[in-house]
Each structure stands twice: as structure tokens, then as C-alpha cells.
């Protein structure tokens with residue numbers, strides 16, 4: 001098997017892709033005959049490339065002996081022919097990882113196609129096949145986000161890629177989906193009998209997803225200023241989490257059965273209109289953002305966003321969903337909270353008037369992966385005092401083994417032809433359609449407020465009044481005020 005990394009001199013290759021391949025190799029999960037070919041513009045020898053990789057992880061000699069590096073220009077077909085000749089030295093399947101910025105994606109994929117790096121023997125029939133007709137080998141391509149910047153560009157990009165490759169060769173990666181807890185959402189919901197009966201508007205009061213990062217935009221100013229937190233995080237990670245948490249049970253564990261349900265869920269998100277976007281969304285920017293390198297002086301890009309919306313289907317009608325995401329916040333945390341309704345009659349209200357917290361199921365994705373259920377319990381002793389306690393499922397405590405990195409899992413799935421954790425083109429389109437319904441309105445309304453917050457806060461102060469108007473509190477504040 002050949003693993004070809006385009007954009008091999010970049011950050012993602014060094015920090016994530018190559019360490020993940022190495023860990024798979026160490027765990028004996030790669031075929032014996034694997035080879036790795038790195039391709040990018042930077043001039044380097046094989047040894048120079050290996051040395052560069054070594055700055056992030058120690059690789060053993062046997063692994064390094066399988067690595068080659070080719071330099072070339074992304075828009076020059078001859079460079080890809082040279083790449084093709086190198087790969088031909090090792091017959092076998094081809095996994096092509098496109099670790100490149102989006103603005104060069106079209107050039108790169110067109111040349112990969114023209115140089116027959118995917119259609120290995122250049123037969124006409126290969127163009128509609130995931131396998132090479134002559135050799136029987138497969139070729140698959142892994143694409144990194146962003147997948148477009150709005151509905152139209154995503155659809156357009158998709159047409160472009162589908163003209164070059166078969167949809168089943170296209171693996172659109174969202175590394176969030178490779179996290180153990182994300183995969184466990186489906187197991188938790190559909191392999192246990194006690195949760196699914198409660199998973200609906202009869203028992204759930206509201207849902208909250210939080211994705212907060214402590215870091216600012218670092219060296220990604222030029223990219224981030226054109227994107228903003230909604231495009232960077234909400235359109236993909238947050239909506240992917242939401243769809244796994246709230247979709248209907250798939251008819252099987254097949255990739256397309258799962259993705260069909262995710263698409264149905266995304267299609268049922270209530271779009272914002274001229275009135276709702278003003279009251280049900282809020283955006284912010286951290287103090288000092290305009291001074292970051294690569295950011296436009298008159299930028300209106302948001303580094304914080306919070307939105308409230310509904311899922312318009314039988315199961316979830318009337319249950320508000322809140323999503324909040326931001327940069328330069330107090331902590332690096334990704335969590336989803338399912339808040340259950342309060343009891344119809346509060347039996348203990350005289351004993352613990354301030355302790356009538358609703359039950360919550362919390363999915364913690366980072367920094368510590370786990371699933372927790374909050375319940376009220378009596379404090380041991382003669383007094384009758386109640387306190388919320390958490391029933392914890394923590395990976396470190398329950399499984400005494402290393403948690404594989406998300407990239408490891410996803411690379412292995414791509415090798416094994418399992419598309420379940422990769423995103424299909426229609427999921428991307430539906431997610432953009434929802435996001436566009438408020439984002440385009442923000443962008444067309446220069447008067448729409450962009451509230452400032454100090455780095456290290458949880459977001460702008462206005463986010464509290466935003467959610468209180470609907471009778472809720474953000475999770476952290478909820479705990480602080482009520483527990």
C-alpha cells in the first residue's frame with residue numbers, strides 16, 4: 001500500500017498525520033508492504049524530510065526506510081508524473097492524503113487525476129470505479145476541511161470533485177468524529193436500552209453544545225479572518241456532534257445508513273429568517289483581535305458565536321438547542337449537555353430549595369473524554385441534605401489502555417473502506433444551508449452587534465442576557481449559580 005501525502009512539508013503532516021501512521025504501524029495495523037511518499041514544493045531530500053518529521057516524534061529505522069519525498073509544483077503536471085513514477089515502484093493500493101490549503105485544492109486534484117495517480121492504469125472504466133479495473137487496487141483520497149465557505153461554494157466544489165473521482169473514493173475528514181466519545185455517542189444511544197426512551201421532547205428540556213478554545217487565532221490570521229468561528233467550528237464540528245446526538249436510529253451500522261440519518265437531521269434544522277436571526281444569535285470578538293497578523297483593519301469577523309434554534313421533527317419539536325463556540329476563552333473544552341426536564345412535583349423543595357437541578361447527561365470530548373450523568377443524592381449523615389453527584393464513565397479509569405488519536409482511527413477506517421465517520425457531500429450542503437441562514441444575514445447587516453470580550457473570559461457579557469431571556473443559563477453559570 002502507498003500512502004501519499006500532498007502538502008507533506010506542512011504542520012498537519014508533522015503533528016498529526018505522520019504520528020498517526022507511525023502508531024498504526026507500531027500496533028501492526030498497517031499492511032506489511034506499506035510505503036509513504038511525501039509531496040510538496042519545499043526542496044528536501046528523503047533524509048531532510050525524515051529529519052523534519054523527527055522534530056515531533058521519534059520514528060524507528062524500519063519505518064523511516066519506507067519514507068520517500070518528492071518536491072514539485074502543485075500546478076505543474078510534470079511534478080505529478082514524477083510522483084506517479086515514484087509510486088509505481090511499489091504496486092498496490094493508494095491512500096492519498098490532501099494536507100493542503102483550500103485555495104490550491106482544485107489544481108492539485110485536477111493534476112492528480114490527469115497524472116492517473118487515482119485511476120491507476122488510465123482505463124476509461126476506472127473513472128467510475130473505486131477500484132482500478134486492471135490491477136484491482138483501490139485508490140482513496142482524504143480531504144481536510146474547509147469544504148467550501150457557503151452552500152454554493154460547497155456544492156460547486158463537490159461537483160468539481162465528483163467529476164474527477166467516484167464519491168466512494170472521497171473521504172472528507174472531520175477529526176472530531178475520530179474521537180472515542182464521539183463514536184461512543186452512537187453506542188451509548190443505540191446499544192443501551194435505558195437512554196433512548198428518554199431521548200425526546202417528553203423528557204429533554206434543552207440541549208447545549210459548547211466548543212471553547214483557550215488559544216487565540218495564533219498564526220492562522222489570514223485564514224481565520226476569512227472564516228470566523230461559525231465556519232471554522234460550528235458548521236462542521238458542532239453540527240456533526242448535534243446530528244449524532246439527535247438523529248434517528250439508523251437501519252444498520254453501515255456508512256450510508258448512518259449518513260442518511262445525519263442528513264435527515266440536518267435538513268430538519270429550522271432556518272433563521274429576517275426576525276429570528278436577530279434574537280436567536282449573538283456574536284463577539286476578543287479584545288485585540290484587530291491587531292493580530294493577517295486580520296483586516298475593518299474586519300467584522302466573529303471569534304465567538306452563540307446560537308439558539310430548534311429541530312423541526314416529531315422527536316425534538318419544542319426542544320431548544322444552544323451552540324456556543326469561541327476562541328481566547330477561559331478553557332479548552334468541548335462538551336454536549338442533554339438537560340432533562342424538571343420533575344412535575346418537587347418533593348424535596350423544603351429541604352433543598354436551591355438543589356432542584358435537572359438531571360443532565362454530559363458528553364465530554366475534550367480535554368478529558370467521558371460520559372457523565374448528574375443526579376441528586378443525599379449527603380451521608382443524620383441531616384437530610386441533597387447534593388448533585390456525577391456518575392462517571394471515564395476512559396482512563398475504565399480502560400487501562402492508550403486512547404488512539406482521532407487521526408489514527410480515521411486513517412485506519414479509510415484503509416478499511418469504512419466511510420461511516422467521514423462526511424458525505426449532502427451533509428456538508430445541509431450544514432451550510434443552516435449556517436448560511438444566519439451568517440449571511442450577519443454579513444449583510446453592518447449594524448448587527450459584534451460584542452467585545454476580554455481574552456480569558458467565557459465570551460461577551462451579553463451572552464448571559466441572551467440565554468436568560470429564554471429561561472436558561474449556560475452550563476458553567478448554571479453550575480455556579482445553582483449548585
Ligand SMILES: NC(=O)c1ccc[n+]([C@@H]2O[C@H](COP(=O)([O-])OP(=O)(O)OC[C@H]3O[C@@H](n4cnc5c(N)ncnc54)[C@H](OP(=O)(O)O)[C@@H]3O)[C@@H](O)[C@H]2O)c1
Pocket residue numbers: 007008009010011012013040041042074098099100101102104144145146
Ligand atoms: N494543522 C492543523 O492542525 C489542521 C487541523 C484541521 C484541518 N487542517 C487543514 O489541513 C490542511 C493542511 O493544514 P496544514 O496546517 O498542514 O497547512 P499548512 O502547513 O499551511 O500547509 C501545508 C503545505 O501546503 C503548502 N502551502 C501552504 N500554503 C500554500 C499556498 N498558498 N500555495 C501553495 N502551497 C501552499 C506548504 O508546502 P510547500 O510550500 O512545501 O509546498 C505547506 O507546507 C488545511 O486545509 C487545513 O485547513 C489543519
